[in-house]
Amino acid sequence: MSDHRILLLGPPGAGKGTQSTRLAETYDLDHITTGDALRANKEMETEYGTPGEYMDAGELVPDPVVNEIVVAALSNADDGFVLDGYPRNLDQAEYLSEQTDLDHVVFLDVPEDELVERLTGRRVDPETGDNYHVEFDVPDDPEIEERLVQREDDQEDTVRERLRVYRENTEPVVEHYREAGGLVEVSGEGTPDEVFERIRDVVEE
Numbered sequence: 074m075s076d077h078r079i080l081l082l083g084p085p086g087a088g089k090g091t092q093s094t095r096l097a098e099t100y101d102l103d104h105i106t107t108g109d110a111l112r113a114n115k116e117m118e119t120e121y122g123t124p125g126e127y128m129d130a131g132e133l134v135p136d137p138v139v140n141e142i143v144v145a146a147l148s149n150a151d152d153g154f155v156l157d158g159y160p161r162n163l164d165q166a167e168y169l170s171e172q173t174d175l176d177h178v179v180f181l182d183v184p185e186d187e188l189v190e191r192l193t194g195r196r197v198d199p200e201t202g203d204n205y206h207v208e209f210d211v212p213d214d215p216e217i218e219e220r221l222v223q224r225e226d227d228q229e230d231t232v233r234e235r236l237r238v239y240r241e242n243t244e245p246v247v248e249h250y251r252e253a254g255g256l257v258e259v260s261g262e263g264t265p266d267e268v269f270e271r272i273r274d275v276v277e278e
Contacts, residue, residue: 077102077276078173079155082247083181084239085232086188087261088268092181093157095269100276103150107139107159110146117142136164144172163245170253177276178250181261181268185236192232196221 077100083089090106097104111134115125119141127134143159160166183191194207199222205212212218225231250256259271 077153077155078176079153079276080175080178080250081155081157081181081272082178082243082250082256083261084183084185084188084243085235086191087181087183088265089157089181091265092269092272093155095265096155096272096276099273100155101152103146103152103154104157105143105146105150105154105159106157107143107161110142111139114142114145117145136162136168140165140168143169147173160246162242163249166246166249175255178255178257179272179275180247180250180256180258182258183261187262188236189229189232192227192235193223193229195227196223 077096079096079102081089081093081096093104093106096102111124111128115128116123119138121135121138124134124138124142127138139159143156147154147156160169190208191206194209196205196207197203198205198212198217198220200220204210205218205221212221226235247256257275259268259275261268
């Protein structure tokens with residue numbers, strides 16, 4: 074099956090990356106993320122300069138540049154796409170609505186306490202860059218477990234601030250699609266397999 078145009082929304086820690094990757098593999102779709110699109114088109118000229126100019130300076134890439142890059146990626150997705158991490162604010166959502174029609178807008182709903190537990194429990198192996206979790210994904214090798222570290226982004230104060238910023242900027246996006254009548258809310262609790270089955274039920278309706 075192909076030609077699905079799917080937008081996956083949800084807060085940090087909801088599992089968007091995992092589920093988007095799986096959707097792309099299952100339905101042979103392009104997996105489009107803002108970060109990947111910007112990195113793949115660092116030198117693309119826009120009215121506001123190239124993405125690389127902002128990225129190399131450590132600055133946020135302005136919305137008009139992000140919009141052009143993402144829409145260019147969407148236009149190349151001949152067999153459909155799953156969009157993850159965009160739109161991040163209402164202006165981007167309104168721009169996206171002008172540029173393409175979506176078949177499915179799925180919101181992964183996870184309680185905040187669960188999100189905090191997921192994010193603060195993440196650990197990274199500094200030697201390999203592999204990610205683990207103190208509760209859900211503990212490495213089999215005790216040596217690896219011993220050298221795992223918690224990234225600053227995953228400390229509780231930082232996590233709660235990330236969730237606050239998400240609520241401020243991205244929840245209006247969720248409301249935008251809810252009011253338009255195209256949003257389907259799916260519980261993001263449970264195993265990745267359980268969550269994927271719920272999403273697949275929506276996509277295959």
